[in-house]
Amino acid sequence: MFTSNINAIYAAFSLLTFPTTSSLVAILLTERERERRLRKKKMTDNIRRAWPYIISSLLLIVFLAKLIHNHNNKKKYCARRGNSKLPPGRRGWPIVGDSISWYNAVASSHPPAFVEQQVERYHSYVFIYTLSSEIFVQYGEFVSVDPAFNRFVMQNEGKLFQSSYPKSFRDLVGKNGVITAQGDQQRKLHSIASNMMRVDKLKFHFLQDIQIVMKQIINNLHHNQVVLLQDVCRKAAIKLMVNQLLGISSESEVNGMAQLFSDFADGCLSVPIKLPGFAYHKAMKARDSIISTINTKIEIHRQKSSLAIGNGVLGRLLDEESLPDDAVADFIINLLFAGNETTAKTMLFAVYFLTRCPRAMKQLLDEQQSLRSERGIIDGEMFNWQDYKAMPFTQCVIDETLRLGGIAIWLMREAKEEVVYQDYLIPKGSFVVPFLSAVHLNENLYEDPLSFNPWRWMIPENQEKRNWRSSPYFAPFGGGGRFCPGAELARLQIALFLHYFLTTFRWRQVKEDHMSFFPSARLVNGFQIQLTKLSNDHTNIN
Numbered sequence: 001m002f003t004s005n006i007n008a009i010y011a012a013f014s015l016l017t018f019p020t021t022s023s024l025v026a027i028l029l030t031e032r033e034r035e036r037r038l039r040k041k042k043m044t045d046n047i048r049r050a051w052p053y054i055i056s057s058l059l060l061i062v063f064l065a066k067l068i069h070n071h072n073n074k075k076k077y078c079a080r081r082g083n084s085k086l087p088p089g090r091r092g093w094p095i096v097g098d099s100i101s102w103y104n105a106v107a108s109s110h111p112p113a114f115v116e117q118q119v120e121r122y123h124s125y126v127f128i129y130t131l132s133s134e135i136f137v138q139y140g141e142f143v144s145v146d147p148a149f150n151r152f153v154m155q156n157e158g159k160l161f162q163s164s165y166p167k168s169f170r171d172l173v174g175k176n177g178v179i180t181a182q183g184d185q186q187r188k189l190h191s192i193a194s195n196m197m198r199v200d201k202l203k204f205h206f207l208q209d210i211q212i213v214m215k216q217i218i219n220n221l222h223h224n225q226v227v228l229l230q231d232v233c234r235k236a237a238i239k240l241m242v243n244q245l246l247g248i249s250s251e252s253e254v255n256g257m258a259q260l261f262s263d264f265a266d267g268c269l270s271v272p273i274k275l276p277g278f279a280y281h282k283a284m285k286a287r288d289s290i291i292s293t294i295n296t297k298i299e300i301h302r303q304k305s306s307l308a309i310g311n312g313v314l315g316r317l318l319d320e321e322s323l324p325d326d327a328v329a330d331f332i333i334n335l336l337f338a339g340n341e342t343t344a345k346t347m348l349f350a351v352y353f354l355t356r357c358p359r360a361m362k363q364l365l366d367e368q369q370s371l372r373s374e375r376g377i378i379d380g381e382m383f384n385w386q387d388y389k390a391m392p393f394t395q396c397v398i399d400e401t402l403r404l405g406g407i408a409i410w411l412m413r414e415a416k417e418e419v420v421y422q423d424y425l426i427p428k429g430s431f432v433v434p435f436l437s438a439v440h441l442n443e444n445l446y447e448d449p450l451s452f453n454p455w456r457w458m459i460p461e462n463q464e465k466r467n468w469r470s471s472p473y474f475a476p477f478g479g480g481g482r483f484c485p486g487a488e489l490a491r492l493q494i495a496l497f498l499h500y501f502l503t504t505f506r507w508r509q510v511k512e513d514h515m516s517f518f519p520s521a522r523l524v525n526g527f528q529i530q531l532t533k534l535s536n537d538h539t540n541i542n
């Protein structure tokens, strides 16, 4: 009874007080909600204000972790691998690594100064960072000046090592091309490229065409004209490429394509900013135009006949191989990139070295002139393959130019897995750099290495060393699975350029000059010369 009364009183009280209690609860809840919302807003504002600090702190943490990780590598790997240790050398400064001394050496005429100043002569262990589209790319961890190790790296392409390029570069030259391809695809494309530029193809397809283009180039230069030979060689190499890759020979069409190719080549060495006005953007546009020209040529070829697109690599590629159209375009663009600057700069450096060495110049000229007279080649007539093969001193000049002014100063590789070489261990993912020019200029391998001495290649003891296909001491065209498929073609072009230029002109150097290898191989003042045309000009086309 008592309990039921209590319950009744409680019920009555509850009924009476409910509106008051519920409004109190409501007020309290609204207040709490307001506070919660305020707190939330304050927090959001704080986060908004703090996010740049949070991101930079995170980046700093990641960077420091990477730094500590790198600096601990040595201990870690030594402990794990018993006797194996990292190759000797220094690591440079935090963040910038050895970039500054690398820049100083490469911008000078003597890139090997980089390793000579820093570390022991053989395996070097250095960090190099450079600014590119991927922000900081660490692109040289193990810089090697050891010929045997360099050869080991080149021979193991695709197995222990693979070449590595930034994304911006891959986007420009195309992902289906031989340079950026890896594994089976690279092997397939490499063998197609080697096949396209085999010696018998050079004899029958390239030899005459190169001479026609060369004569056009020489005919466009005048008596007393002041030229930058660097530009002349660049245009010459581009015209040769357009002619040989696309089979274009009409001068106006060659000039139009040459401009596109020139824009494209400039972009390959530029900071990758995809905004109008920047070289990279222009190069991307040029790439699109080149691809559409190639596609038009492919269409013409399909509709008409092989002859419709002339004698170039493209026509032969369509006739002999079965590649998809986008792979054909990338294939051609890759050859263009690989063959253009390299050949142009070797032509330029050969003339530069010869200008500084009158004895070599005279001997080369004697060889070229007597070849014409002995073989009874009259003016306007072109060289045949036997004539080309009868230029031993010219070949020595080309080899010496490649040794002293090698365009590919080093190669870039990445370790696909942990590599043990002799007592050394190279961690997976490291960047390995065979430093070719440091080997070519090594005083233990070459007597007086900094002097231009083409006669060194005539000495019988040097013949094995001279074999640029297999020698560990002389590898201007690389080696192994990525050996330059255009090496023979390049040598032919350079020899014929020297022939036509030297037998048509004398010159006077107008401005002092020197080599630099940054951002790519060049003469800093472009090699300004004034030409004197000889009277016995034989460049008229028959």
Ligand code: HEM
Pocket: 163, 178, 179, 180, 186, 190, 193, 334, 335, 336, 338, 339, 340, 342, 343, 346, 407, 408, 411, 412, 475, 476, 477, 478, 479, 481, 482, 483, 484, 485, 486, 487, 489, 490, 491
């Ligand atoms: C003097 C002129 C030249 C020099 C010094 C030169 C040097 C080289 C070197 C060192 C490599 C190896 C790169 C590496 O291992 O990462 C290479 C690769 C290559 N070169 Fe040349 N080159 C020259 C001319 C040419 C020409 C005229 C062409 C073709 C038209 C050409 C086409 C190629 C191609 C396609 C590759 C890439 C091969 C691959 O990755 O499988 N090169 N060149």
